[in-house]
Amino acid sequence: MSISRRKFLGWVGAAGLSTTIGKSATAATNKHFTGYPKSFAILHDTTLCVGCRSCEAACNKVNELPQPDKPFTDLSVLETKRRTTTKAFTVVNKYDNSKGSQSPVFYKKQCNHCLEPACASACFVRAFTKTKTGAVTYDSTVCVGCRYCMIACPFEIPTYEYDQALTPRIRKCTMCYPRVIEGLLPGCVEACPMEALSFGKREDMIKIARERFRKYPDRYVDHIYGEHEMGGTNWLYVSGTPFKELGMREDLGITPAPQLTAGALSSVPMIVGLWPVLLAGIYAVSKRKEKIAQTEQEQALTSALDKKRPAESETEEES
Ligand code: SF4
Ligand code: SF4
Ligand code: SF4
CATH class of the missing domain: 1.10.287 (Helix Hairpins)
Structure with a gap:
């Protein structure tokens, strides 16, 4: 973890991050929005990740999700390329390392908390909010179940409770917004035994990533995924393997999604x-x-x- 709890609490108070501002459209309609200046980010360093699934277990616990069919200690699930579901807001997938003999690479997938979220711009009842913390949250009480957010998301993240006949919801990672505004770390970050997940101000996470590139140029690809993709995200990645080889889209460009989806979702x-x-x-x-x-x-x-x-x-x- 990159910050002390005391310092983190100080930031939360000083930045007034316990309040959300504007509904989704605030972020979505401002074409030059580059993220809230004091927002947080999570940096996933895939070179440190060992695929232990502790983050998945923690996410399941803090979000009070049902237990999976196979326990979190069963690492055989890593052999399958999984997507997030209504019961798993984050999944870790395993990829071959293109550097030959080296150990496999693990990539943790969840909502990337876009600076300008396509899900929010596509939602006409404004069920999504880009909060000052950086988290994109969702309000099921106004959701009408149109699922435009699912179509709009370039990362294929929002999932829908098709099995709930009466009150189906969209489900996704909240970047542990309820915990963060209470001064707690996101569950996955707290649980990671390898410090493969770092939490702090977005600008600091970018600095940390660059510092790692400088110190260990042979270990990393010189690219912070999420710094600019789709206009930037509050979840960032660094890797020693080209992101494309981890199943991550490198064709998205740097245009914020709302500007693209305005056409696609005309x-x-x-x-x-x-x-x-x-x-x-x-x-x-x-x-x-x-x-x-x-x-x-x-x-x-x-x-x-x-x-x-x-x-x-x-x-x-x-x-
Ligand atoms: S807990 Fe950390 S090391 Fe383990 S799979 Fe998750 S990100 Fe990787
Ligand atoms: S990753 Fe998808 S669900 Fe998450 S904020 Fe971006 S558009 Fe929305
Ligand atoms: S931030 Fe919270 S909700 Fe998101 S993956 Fe981590 S534990 Fe799950």
Whole structure:
């Protein structure tokens, strides 16, 4: 870990990072947004990662996710190239080392917490928020389940609870936002026994990465993945192997995703325009149904009472 807990707490307080600002569109609509200046980042140094899956276990625990079919101590799962799921916000995958005889390379995958998140720009109910901490958070209470965020994300991260019939949610790493604003480290960072994960200010993580390149030029590819990809992310990577060989996209360019997805998701603005009308329509129909049901109920009650009253009158007259 790169920072002491005391220093970290100081930053949280000084930067006012326990509050979020603006909804998703704040980040998404500002084309020149380059990230909040005091935001945090996590640096994954794949040259230090041993594929132990402690980060996966910690993530599972802090997010109170169900236990996986195979325990976290079972490293055979590393043989499969896994994606994040609703029950695993992070996965570690194993790759052959292109430097021949050297040990394999492990790459930890999760939401990269883009500086300008495509998921947020595609979400017309603004369920995603780019927070001052750097984390991209999600509010299930406003989500309508359109899954545009899943289409928009260039890293294929958001997952959807298809198995939840009543209240399905989008699920992804939150960069442990609830922990960070409490002054705690992200669960995975805290659990990593190799210090392959470092947490601190984004600018400091970039400095640390550059310092490692300078000190060990033979160990690293001179590239910080996430410094510029898709306009930059709050999750950064350094590696001794070209990122492409780790299944990471190197074709994304440096244009923030919202500017790209504005074209790809050209139907979204239309839906944004139509959505209030649709909602109003659905609301009106449901209200009308309620009104009709109420009227019918009242009519049935009146009719029942009308039928009952003559009978009661007759009974009273007889007595
Ligand atoms: S806990 Fe650290 S060393 Fe272990 S797999 Fe995760 S990142 Fe790699
Ligand atoms: S990686 Fe995908 S889900 Fe995460 S912030 Fe970026 S666009 Fe959103
Ligand atoms: S930051 Fe938190 S939610 Fe994200 S991978 Fe690490 S433990 Fe999981």
